[in-house]
Amino acid sequence: MTGISYRRPSSYSRLIGVGGARGDRIVPNGDLAEALERDDEWIRRRTGIITRRHASREVLVQHLAEQAARAALDASGVPAGEMDVIIVSTVTWMKMTPGLAPLLGARVGASPSAAAYDVNAGCAGFCYAIAQADAMIRSGLARHALVVGAEKLVDFTDPTERTISFILGDGAGAVVLGPSDTPGVGPTVWGSDGRKGDAIRTTHDWLEYKYADDFRDVPWPTAEQDGPTIFRWATSVAPHFAAQAIEAAGLTPADIDVFIPHQANLRIVETMAHTLGLREDAVIARDVIDTGNTSGASVPLAMERLLREGTVHGGQTALLFGFGAGLCYASQVVELPDAVGGDGEYHADAPTAMSESEEIGAGE
Structure with a gap:
């Protein structure tokens, strides 16, 4: 009797390209002040945000995802047809089915043999997806993976709401992962605490629409x-999980060159960095200041910006940490990729593979 055979696994994975696309509208605090009945100083003091990026009505989450994905693919030098799996982290894709990932694969030219699926883990989703892509590559299930975090949160904000609406932004960030002879992605520490699941939520259930008289x-x-x-959890509990990810990678806080946490707000980012005891010269991602909180897109967008602006460089050791709705969290140490694609912006005139059937809600 012949035993089961398996493709020879690759030893490790690494990030080989990153790209991003931010919402096309720059929205300063002053534009939100009247609806909030608050001023610029009130927003800055609580969040550190000066501007955020919103996508115009006709710019949909799939448009942001596609441009980020194309930028990452270009940077990696690996054709879309060689992607074995595509994972998209999003909570703002407006269809129950099909998911965004398989449609994105078709848009960028992936092979029909590529697996594709969405992840809904809120602001931790990108780091969840990195964990899965890394495991697939190390096991031999995949050789190359495209991981995307994409959100259009403006579609789910009430401009008068004072707990989160003024924080949120729109955008997409993407990375390509491939095989490596040495570890480029460390072990992931992840989990969730559903007991606090209502700490970040939506105001209504979709079933209310179905059963409403009108x-x-x-x-x-x-x-x-x-x-x-959220602030108490993120500043007192979450750093312990990030520290575990450093330890799991066989490192100490002194070995971390770059800290790229979810861009929840600047106070949380800086408090977490201080609690972790990173080196004084460690680079801290602060993309939230003028991009806002883009949920599952915030970690790759912050990474993209640091690399594009030359603040950090490929090969440096970075701690990623995503956390948010659920309360879900995930953290891993990675070596930063050498290549960044595009300019981090959404361009309406960029070539795409859009079809009319995919333009959900456009122009309505």
């Missing part, structure tokens, strides 16, 4: 959060 009487679901609960 669905027009039911408000559109929008995001809200218990800010103090």
Whole structure:
């Protein structure tokens, strides 16, 4: 009897290219002040945000995802047809099915043999997807993976809501992973605490629409959060998980060159960095200041910016940490990729593979 055979596994994985696309509208605090009945100083003091990026009505989450993915693929030098798996982290894809990932694969020219699926883990989703792609490459299930975090959060915000609406931004970030003779992605430390699941939530359930006598009487679901609960958890509990990821990689805080956490708000980012005891010269990602909180897109967008602007360089050791709704969290240490594609912006005139059937909600 012949035993089961298996493709010879690759030893490790690494990040080989990154790209991003931010919402096309720059929105300063002053533009939100009237609806919030608050001023610029109130927003800056609480969040550190000066501007955020919103996508125009006709710019959909799949457009942002495609441009980020194309930029990452170009940077990696690996054709889309060689991707074995495509994973998209998003909570703002507007269809129950099909998922965004298989459609994205078709848009960028991936092979029909590429597996593709979406991840819904909120702001931790990108780091969840990195963990899965790394495991697939190390096991031999895949050789190359495209991982994308993409969100259009403006579609789920109420401009008068004072807990989260003024923080959120739109954008997409992507990385390509491939095989490596040495470890380029460390072990992932991840988990969730559903006991605090309502700390970040939407205001309404979709079933309220189905069973309402008149669905027009039911408000559109929008995001809200218990800010103090999130702040306490992110600054007192979350750093322990990030420290575990450093230890799991066989390193110490002194070995971390770059810290790229979810860009929740600047106070959380800086408090976490201080609690971890990183070196004084360690680079801390602060993309939140003028991009805002883009949920699952925030970690790759922050990485893209640091590399594109030359603040960091390929091969440096970076600690990634995503956390948010769920409360889900995930952290891993990675070696930064050498190549970054594009300019980090969304361009309406960029070539795409769009079809009319995919333009969900455009122009309505």
